[in-house]
Amino acid sequence: MTADSGAGPTRYAAEAGRDAVGFLYPGYSAEDDYPRLEALLGGAVRLPLVHTDMGEDAHRVDALLEMGSADRLAAGVADLVRQGARAVVWACTSASFVFGWDGAHEQVRELAVTAGLPASSTSFAFVHAARALGVTRLAVAATYPQDVAGHFTAFLKAAGAEVVAERGSGVVTAAEVGTWGREDVLGLARAGDHPDAQAVLLPDTALHTAAWLPDLEAALGKPVLTANQVTVWEGLRLLDRPLTRPGLGTLFV
Structure with a gap:
């Protein structure tokens, strides 16, 4: 379909x-x-x-x-x-x-x-987007279980990035992630941020973010890269x- x-x-x-x-x-x-x-x-x-x-x-x-x-x-x-x-x-x-x-x-x-x-x-999209912005110190704010978030961190490190913080949220299904609203997404980004991070990455295309991109960057005061974006x-x-x-x-x- x-x-x-x-x-x-x-x-x-x-x-x-x-x-x-x-x-x-x-x-x-x-x-x-x-x-x-x-x-x-x-x-x-x-x-x-x-x-x-x-x-x-x-x-x-x-x-x-x-x-x-x-x-x-x-x-x-x-x-x-x-x-x-x-x-x-x-x-x-x-x-x-x-x-x-x-x-x-x-x-x-x-x-x-x-x-x-x-x-x-999408994985390569994150790498190319971070390079385009010239950001190398990254924080990962993921919906995934911690072990899966770790695979994303390893991928970014293989691309030459420095991951200064990694947060997994333990969500097992995309269906659940798809129900998250604005406050959930802002909370995830804030929880995953780190003072040393030049940008925060939200790596899940099941997560609605398109409507809140300005809100995310205003809340964190730095670039926020989301999966669908x-x-x-x-x-x-x-x-x-x-x-x-x-x-x-x-x-x-």
Whole structure:
């Protein structure tokens, strides 16, 4: 099933003049961040989204490795190509970084070959976004259990970053994360911050953040990078379409 289910060829033809980044999104939780982000970008690009079969909804390493398997990702690619995507991003942090630095590269390489398009994932989006901002001392404020948060920290360290603080929240399912509201998200960011951190990272695409990016940065007084935000930014990077927009945080300034 896709976010554009029921839309026919006429609609795609009418929108063909706009660039499109396609997103593979596991299950259903915070996928409504993507149309919100598309609107905040002023409609400059289309952000079609296809839901992948996530298998077991669990922030557990074995389940995440299966969630990010090549077969599960490949199943949604044709739909994104049909919708005119010129780049594809696997919109999931945990089911990319659990493969490790080399394994996550292989995951993206296989996705690019399958799609015949430039490809990336949310884990690499965080790395590229931090580099673009010139921040190297990072704090991780994760919804995940502590062991899974540790895999993200290891991934960032493999990219050359210094992780000065790591916080896991012990949430096992994306479904639960998707119910979190503004105060929950602000509380997570504050709890995960550290005085030495140049930026705070919230690595879960199941977490709604698009509506609260200015609030997060105002509360912490520093850049805050969130999963759906950096995923969309990464897609624009793949298209070589940098966009400056208010309301999307320091990354889009």
